[in-house]
């Protein structure tokens with residue numbers, strides 16, 4: 659079954675010019691940015707040390723165990739909805755104020771992570787998404803697979819680069835360990851694709867910066883030489899991808915968990931005053947955002963997620979982090995609250 663999307667036809671939206679739209683036009687950097695241009699993604703080895711990444715994985719598991727639901731990282735019989743906080747697609751967690759847990763913020767402020775985004779954008783004055791984490795446990799028997807959900811996280815009506823997304827990988831991630839699927843080579847030809855089919859159709863579950871592809875459209879990319887790659891990497895590696903690259907994720911089929919943090923940074927100067935005000939609300943109220951850190955903030959008051967096992971709102975989902983982040987200078991700057 660495909661991901662339910664709202665399809666709508668209408669006039670093409672017009673977006674204002676974007677300062678960085680041409681940034682990844684040429685693969686002439688002589689470093690990993692060239693792969694980002696040509697393939698639409700790259701893996702930065704050891705952005706964080708293996709030890710640090712594996713320690714963060716343990717923190718993620720501790721966070722899961724600290725819910726009074728009986729989950730034990732060493733007991734596969736507890737790898738079930740009834741023992742876990744709410745999650746989607748087998749392990750992506752969005753409730754519980756997780757975006758503002760200290761352990762997740764510690765990963766956003768890792769120097770190697772900031773260095774990578776600084777190299778992409780040419781500035782260290784960055785703002786970060788209040789995004790989430792995933793713990794996809796192996797051998798789940800109670801997760802309904804809803805099929806492929808290939809998409810891009812950018813409106814077809816934006817031209818050029820708009821966003822670079824990131825996954826900080828926290829466990830060994832081989833071919834059977836789940837993770838990110840990227841349609842290699844799709845980002846550089848996405849504009850040609852939409853020039854061919856037009857931009858009148860919206861195919862999204864909500865956000866403007868999203869487009870879900872039909873099977874026919876998918877074939878166009880294969881006919882133009884693109885191929886699916888399951889990105890394999892080690893603990894501490896940072897995957898960066900252009901939001902124009904078609905992607906989705908897969909659950910583990912082997913014996914290892916797929917654990918990672920979603921981190922996306924962009925130049926802080928892209929924030930409007932309204933964006934800054936909204937981000938302060940999100941920061942103060944522990945709300946999450948989408949991956950675009952500087953715009954399109956759709957904030958809404960926290961409501962407890964619906965539990966898959968009971969069908970009822972989760973009383974444990976208060977929206978308050980268990981260990982809320984300390985508002986250091988770096989945290990406030992990356993949040994878009996303090997000026998650089």
Ligand SMILES: [Fe+2]
Nearest residue numbers: 809810811905
């Ligand atoms: Fe995505």
